C-alpha cells in the first residue's frame with residue numbers, strides 16, 4: 001500500500017483487456033463495510049485505473065494467451081545444445097515440497113534437505129567420475145565462471161597466478177566459454193577444429209605454453225561429435241601445467257557411457273536443467289553443479305555440506321555449536337548455500353526415479369533418436385561433419401541458401417509445420433547451421449513427423465524457395481524484423497501515443 005501522499009504508479013494495462021473493457025463491468029467484489037476499519041490515511045481516494053471486466057473475461061484472456069505459447073507440453077523441441085526434454089510432473093511435485101524452505105534455515109531443522117543435496121552431489125560425482133561437487137552455481141555460464149575462479153585460485157596457490165593469464169577455447173565452443181574467461185580477466189586464445197570436427201591437436205599444441213591457465217572443452221562438442229583424441233588433448237594441456245575444464249552442459253549422450261573424469265578432465269559442470277529435466281527458457285531456471293577432481297576441491301565455493309559418522313549433516317562454515325571452519329582456500333560463496341534448490345530437487349527426483357539403468361537408457365535412446373532422425377534427413381540435407389553423431393547433429397543449409405532459402409527461412413517454415421524450430425546459426429563454424437537434438441523421450445511417430453516436415457520444406461526450397469521468405473504465416477506473430485527486435489526491443493505493451 002502506498003504511503004499517504006505518495007503517487008500511485010500507473011499500472012501497465014494489457015492491450016486486449018483494455019479493448020474488452022466496458023465501464024461498469026466487474027468481477028465478484030467483497031462488498032463488506034470492513035473498509036471502515038482502514039485508517040483514513042490509507043484509504044484509496046480514487047479508484048485504481050484498471051480495465052473494467054468480468055472475471056470470466058479475464059480468465060479467458062489469460063488462458064488464450066497461454067494457448068499461444070509453444071511449450072514442451074504441447075510439442076517437440078528440437079533445439080540443439082539446449083535439451084528441452086520431458087519433465088516428469090512428479091519432479092514438480094517433489095520440488096514443491098520444498099517451496100517453504102528458507103535459504104538460511106538452520107541445518108538442525110533441514111536434515112532431509114541436506115541429505116538430498118549430499119546424495120545429489122554423490123550421484124553427480126559418480127556419473128562424471130569426479131571426486132567433489134558444488135551445487136551452488138545456478139547456470140552453466142555461472143559454473144564456467146566459478147570453475148575459472150577455481151583455476152585462478154589453484155594457480156595462485158602454486159605461485160603462478162601472474163604467469164598464467166590465458167584460457168584456450170576451441171572455435172566450436174559455446175559463446176559462454178570465452179565470455180566467462182574474459183569476465184575472469186583471462187586472455188582468450190581460440191583454436192580451430194580439424195576436418196573431422198575435432199579440436200585440431202596441432203593447433204592446440206601450437207597455442208599451448210606455460211602462460212596457459214586452462215583449456216575449455218565440450219565433449220561431445222557442439223557439433224554433436226565425440227572428441228576422438230580427447231585423452232591426448234588433456235595430456236597436452238597438463239604437460240604445460242594447464243587445467244582442463246569440461247563444459248558438460250549437455251551430458252545427455254554420456255550417462256553410463258563414459259565419464260569425463262576418466263578421460264582426463266580436471267573438472268566439469270553439468271547443466272542439470274538440460275540433462276536431468278527442468279525445461280527452461282532463456283535465462284532459467286537452471287542449476288550448473290561444478291564437479292571437480294580432488295586437487296581442485298580446496299578452492300570450491302563454501303559452505304560445504306558435511307556428513308558426520310552418525311549420519312547427520314551440517315554446513316562446514318556454520319555449525320552453531322562449533323568454531324566455523326572458515327573459508328580456507330575457497331573462492332567464497334557464489335550463490336546461497338544450496339544453489340537453485342528447486343531445480344536440484346527435480347534433478348534428484350529424475351535420477352532416483354530412473355535409477356542407474358534408466359539413466360543409461362536415456363543416453364542410449366538420445367543417441368538412437370538423433371541418429372534415426374539424421375538417417376531420415378541425410379538424403380536431402382547436407383551434414384556439416386559427416387560422422388556418427390551423439391545426441392545431436394548439425395546440418396548446413398548452405399545448399400538451400402544457394403537456392404534462395406536460408407537456415408532462418410527453414411526454421412520459420414518449421415513453425416508453419418507446427419514445430420518449434422531447431423537451433424540455427426550455431427555453432428558459428430558451420431555456415432547456415434541447423435543444430436538438431438530430438439531428445440530421448442520423443443516416440444518414433446513424432447520423430448517421423450518432424451523429419452517429414454523438414455523433407456516437405458526441402459521440397460518447397462526446390463520448387464518455390466521464395467515462398468519460405470514469408471514464413472511463419474500461421475503463427476500469431478509473423479516474422480519479426482530481427483535487427484530492430486535486437487536493437488530496439490519493446491519489452492512490454494505501450495499505450496499508443
Ligand SMILES: *Cc1c(COP(=O)(O)O)cnc(C)c1O
Pocket residue numbers: 081082138139140141142174176177218222247249250271286288
Ligand atoms: C547451454 C550451454 C551453456 C550455458 O549454460 P546456461 O545454463 O545457459 O548458462 C554452456 N555450454 C554449452 C555447451 C551449452 O549448451
